[in-house]
Amino acid sequence: MSTTFIEGSIAVAKTVAVSRPHVISAYPITPQTHIVEHLSELVANGELKSEFVNVESEHSAASVVLGSSATGARTYTATTSQGFLLMIEVLFNIAGMRLPVVMTCVNRAVSAPINIWNDQQDSMTARDSGWIQLYAEDNQEASDMHLQAFKIAENKDIMLPVMVCMDGFVLTHSFDPVELISQEQVDKFLPPFKPEYYLTPKNPLTFGTLVGPDGYMETRYFIEKTMHASLQVISDVAADFHNQFGRFQGGLIDTYKVEDASLVLVAMGSIIGTIKDIVDELRAKGQKVGVLKVRSYRPFPKDEIYKALNHVKEIAVLEKAVSLGYGGILVNEIKSVFYGKPKTPKINGFILGLGGRDITVDTIHQTIKETVKASSEEKFIGLNEALIGGK
Amino acid sequence: MTTTTLAAPKEQSCQTLLASGHTACTGCGEALAAKLVLGAAGPNIIVTDATGCLEVFTTRFPQSSWEVPFIHSLFENSAAVASGVEVALKALGRQNEAKVIAQGGDGGTADIGLQALSGMLERGHDILYVCYDNEAYMNTGVQRSGLTPFDCMTTTSPCGELSWGNKHNKKDMPSIAAAHGIPYVATASVAFPKDIENKVKKALSITGPKYMQIHSPCPLGWRSNPQLTIKVAKLAVQTGLYPVFEMENGKVTKVRKITTPKTPVEEYLKIQGRFAHLFKSPKGKEEIQKIQEIADRNIEKYGLA
Known part of the structure; x- marks a missing residue:
């Protein structure tokens, strides 16, 4: 090699x-x-x-x-x-x-x-x-x-x-x-x-x-x-x-600092690297944050995800896709993981980065802030306010 | 079918590799044509097929009429799937194991599958492409295709106050195929089985892409008597409406001459319900005359007389 x-x-x-x-x-x-x-x-x-x-x-x-x-x-x-x-x-x-x-x-x-x-x-x-x-x-x-x-x-x-x-x-x-x-x-x-x-x-x-x-x-x-x-x-x-x-990037999923986390960000693909940096930054400040990478999307590893996240209080799902007329796709599958389970965390979904829109460190910080403050909801993040006519 | 209990009756003239027991309609020209193609090609072939009657009436799970390896994928990709089969045989060092034959109906060939066919011809794959031409989308309910003849009535080109049926002329697929610079193009008719066999054998002896189009009456769509399939097919040739010829390296090298004096197109049209509207009013005569002119142009162009 x-x-x-x-x-x-x-x-x-x-x-x-x-x-x-x-x-x-x-x-x-x-x-x-x-x-x-x-x-x-x-x-x-x-x-x-x-x-x-x-x-x-x-x-x-x-x-x-x-x-x-x-x-x-x-x-x-x-x-x-x-x-x-x-x-x-x-x-x-x-x-x-x-x-x-x-x-x-x-x-x-x-x-x-x-x-x-x-x-x-x-x-x-x-x-x-x-x-x-x-x-x-x-x-x-x-x-x-x-x-x-x-x-x-x-x-x-x-x-x-x-x-x-x-x-x-x-x-x-x-x-x-x-x-x-x-x-x-x-x-x-x-x-x-x-x-x-x-x-x-x-x-x-x-x-x-x-x-x-x-x-x-x-x-x-x-x-x-x-x-x-x-x-x-x-x-x-x-x-x-x-x-x-000698290399392991995860099987069905991969987790980073999830074991004791109270808030976990869930995503797929290259955004995971950026999130890891933010997790390190927040951990240094004492915040218990982690990240879960969905590596296998189909088949969808429900059990593994549940096992990894069942102790978590808040989940933010970040995704670069949308089911128009419904909203986030991955977020709803993550929600379904907890259906019928004794405890359900707060799960917020964020649609971001569509059509190459930059996902900056600030974008991800924003998702965390929103998740902490808002009740369970889904939203687009990083929209250009000038193009949508203000808030 | 291929089950052990039902042995297909063996024929004298050619090997039967399309087992009987399939569900084609009585008098189906396509079933006959496919049987003749396989018989002439022999067992060492791999065939692909576009979606259409042929795949439907031969492969209803759990039975299959195909005594040769067969793959059906989609409507428009028979030529592309065949290309994949051919290159795989090469890549695996199995190129001597089988010849590749791609099949499709007229819609799967001249309309939705034309792009994939063009790619296959352009890339020079060693494949014989066979189009079973029954001149409309029969499997889906007799809608017009690019190979439906002029003034023919179909469910999407009906006759009416403002219409005599299909407004357009039959697409010249053999010339389109030949324009790709391929070594061999042929038309044939189920009326002449020996000719089909000879052409298939000849085509398979040539390396490179080959295109063959076989006129295959569909009694259901043509509203003709199933007993008359061969007669109908023969009249299409005899009137000059379906010229039977070979093109080698772009040039017409052989034609099937028609008997003289030429047979008027009425003889062909009047025994098919799809042209019945032309005989119902005096104005229809003018339309029949236009069809006669198509036949006459063919006779002249290909030197059929």
Whole structure:
């Protein structure tokens, strides 16, 4: 292992490359990242023996990896924002056919208005698609998570696609020191992909059949059941990774100074790093504050979250997505964790950072202040008062 | 079906890889065409299919008519899924294991799937794409597609005071496919099974992307007698309305000549309910004349006479 000062996208590309994908397919919808550009470069230089398919749309990028995965190949694609939305029809299809595709969703805002900057509205729209969704805090984790993703997806008891979500620009375009993993080490961690069922004349199988009311519901039941089973697999793979590489960024969740905290901030993705700094600052002043990172959003680790937070008095959920007409998404899932439990903490939700709006130290301080003073409520934070006509 | 208890009757002319017992309508041209394509291709293939009648009547869980590896994904991505299959075979060193055939109906090919098909043709994948052309969205209830012929009545191009049915001419898919610079394009008709077999075999002997479009009557949508499927298909060819030809590297190299004297288009139109409105008023004659002109242009363009 060697530490390199490297752009997030390139670190991910290098990790995907040593995962030995047979087929990579991508399309540069507004805009692509350096991930697939670097992968195509590696293929062009003969450093990576993969079929790189330049397609005419994100829909076809997902369809190509679908076809390849069904043929028995390890496959990868990456997208973001509008491209992700165009892919969604195929994403449901990939999960429904139980194909262990791995993809990166570089989290960015969705149109209209067109905006290429970071938030997490894109991947949140596909939370019900049957894909396992993992959210990375920093570039080291984003990079490592891809290796774990292949291992989770291809587990014969799981066979579900895995999406690694990483914040656009904040991670993908930032340079950080990242420990890259060598081919030799990866080969010890990630066995070759050997699916039980795939397209071959040696054993002609029918994929993608018509299933009527007599059988459709069971397909969803099995995916739901497998999602629950994957909770253990995600934890185990993170533990395996820890054993082999000495790094642990959390399994289903990760916590920081939560054990004795009375107020905990809950979030996903790169914002976690900023929150940790604030937690340190407030702890130095004697405030009992902590942070919980939701690493696996689907499957949603209810039990782990409850276990970690059941002693807490106040929770602030910070999220870069919104269910228009309802409000915060993650906040309501955190609330549901406490439903029917003996004690329910005060839970406040904050929607922030949409379309790349800066999340500053002050923004996060504000959420803490609001949580302490207000009763349970949800609100947008960091709005430009001049644009909304004052308070 | 593929279950052990129901053995498919074996035919003399070609291997049956699309087992009987499926739920296609009586007289379905598409079922016949698909059976002929598979029979000619043989068992060492992997096939993809767009959403449509073919997938619906052959794959109702827990049964399947496909005796070859088969994947159906979505309406518009058969060509892209096939591209994925083809590159995976290469990447896994299994390229000699199977030929890849992508299938779709006329809507899944010429409308919603055209972009994915264009990508597949442009990228040069070694795939035979077969479009079963029954000239409308039959699976969804006979709505017009880009391959619905002029003045044809469908549920979304009805005839009425202001309408003679479909206002547009059939999209020239073979030329669109050929414009991608691909080595082989062919049209065919279920009326001529041996021709289909020959063309499939020829196409599969050529490396690179191939496009084949097979005229496949749909008695339900065309409101024709199921017993007359072959006759209807034959008349489409004989009138010049469905030219049967081969294009190699962009040039027409072979055509199926029509018998002379040419058969007037009325003979084809009058046995189908989808054109019945043209025979109900004197003004309909003018419309039939327009259709005759389409046939005459085809006869001239492809040298069918």
